[in-house]
Each structure stands twice: as C-alpha cells, then as structure tokens.
Amino acid sequence: MEYRYVFGPVPSRRLGQSLGISPIPPKTCNYSCVYCQLGRTKTFTNTRQMFFPPEDIFAEVKDALNKYTDVDFITFVGEGEPTLYLGIGEVIRMIKDYSPLPLSVITNGALLYDKDVRRDLKPVSVLMPTFDAPDEDTWRRINRPHRDLKFEKVIDGLFAMRQEMEGEMWLEVMLVKGINDEEDTLYRMKEVIDRLKPQRVYINVPIRPPAEKWVEMPDKETLERATQILGAIPLGSMEEGTFYVAGDNPVEGILRIIKRHPMREEQIRKVAECKGWDVEKLLEDLASRDDVEIVPAHGTYFYRYKVWRI
C-alpha cells in the first residue's frame, strides 16, 4: 500500500519510534511561526475542514501497524496544524479501538478554545501544545497568528484542555533569540506554567532551517538559564535516533520522510548505509530533483521538500 497520510516510523526525541500521521494538505496552518521548519505558511486558515476521508487515513494506519513492529507512539503531526482537520476526532477513535499503542498530537494549541477540538483530543495519551509567549505582543511576533485568533482565547483554551483531558500535557516552548528569551519574558511564562501545571515542559530551539533567515538560537548561557527558570527539559540535548525508511526505492523512501520532516545529510547517509544503498548516488539523485532543496544550516546540510517554500 502506498502511503499518503502515514509516514515513518521516525525517531522522535520525546516519543521513541513514532509512526506519524499527517491529516492536512501541505503547510496548512493558523500560525506562520518565524521558526517554522516547513517554511512560511502557504494556506493560512483558521477554519477546520474535512480535508480527507477519516476511513482512508485509518486504513493506512492499520496497514502500517501490521507492517512495523517497532512503533512506540502514533503521532498526529505533519505539514501544518493537525487540529484544523475536522476528522481528527473520528480517526483518533478508530485508532483507539484498534490499537493499544499510545497516541499523541503535536499542536500549536491555538484551536483549544473550541470545545469540539477539546472533545476530539480528550482521549489522547499525550498532547503537546506550543507555548512560546506570555503576552499578545510576543505571540504576534513569534507565532504570527491568523487574524481571527485572540491571545486571551488561546490561553483560556489551553487551561480548559488541561482540565478536561484524560492524558498528559507536555508543553513545548520554542526559544528564539531576542524575541522570547529575555528573563522578564521567561518569568512571565513561568507564572502561566505554574498555574497550568503541565506534566512536562520542553524547551526547543530552532535547530532546523527556519522560515525566516534572521531567526537565531539563544546562546548556551541563556538556554541554561531558561531551562532553570521554566523548570524545563532541553530538547536540544536529546539525540535523534535512526530513521526507518520503508521500501527499496532510495529516492522515494527519503522523499516520504522529508515531505514532513527535513533530514540532515548525515541522517540520509546513515539510512542509505543501513539499507545497503549507494550513498553518493542517492545524494546526487536528490540534489537533481526540482522538488528537493538543500539548505545549509548549523554546519551541515538539510534536505527539505520544496513545496513548503512556495
């Protein structure tokens, strides 16, 4: 079966081997974060839609679960904001009825003010919402939200979800130098975190090429201080494992991953060596494609699917 919505399993720094589900069209989001690894938002919307039939997504998940035995988590993530998919609740229910594996959703959390979204997400084991800003001005600068979104409502939604959900909430804070890494901002974020009481807080930094070239990581001391203030776990210190690439077609295999998740050159090399593929030929083939771009960042090269940059 050729997969359209399911990818991986990919190694996740928090979830082990994670089978990904991308339930929305490329780069469809209600934020256009300055640090987004997928580039600027292409379809900017705050309206939930039934982009694809839930049964089609579930059929792929079922097939993949029968094929891969090393999956630790099933994760909704992908090419934008997964809660914009109107069928997410139905797919979650179908998977829960079929598999005992834990389910997680990586979300920007912007739609949690909508009680239907909260109902859809209620049964997941782990919800990973973004929390980058303690005030409206910082939020607008870093997340660049859709005009229909209101900061107060987004924060209220986060609190309502925390009250209603059955599983755990792991908050993710992305720190960008000069935007949300000052002590005063961090202490105000900490106040919100203390009231919200998520089970975990992770700090992330833009390690993959960001949407805006000027985005920089905070320096090491600032990151350590932020980790202390927020009582967080730094994601940057956690290593990504090895990617699982299905099938015997090298280019198709890598494309399936980089459509959702840019890969570093050394990760592609590792996969190719494990599969016994010709590494140099694979890199050449990828470089010659119009839909793949190679972006230098952090002393290496990232291979990324080009549609994200349109």
Ligand code: SF4
């Ligand atoms: S980082 Fe996530 S929330 Fe932000 S623009 Fe990218 S896909 Fe949307």
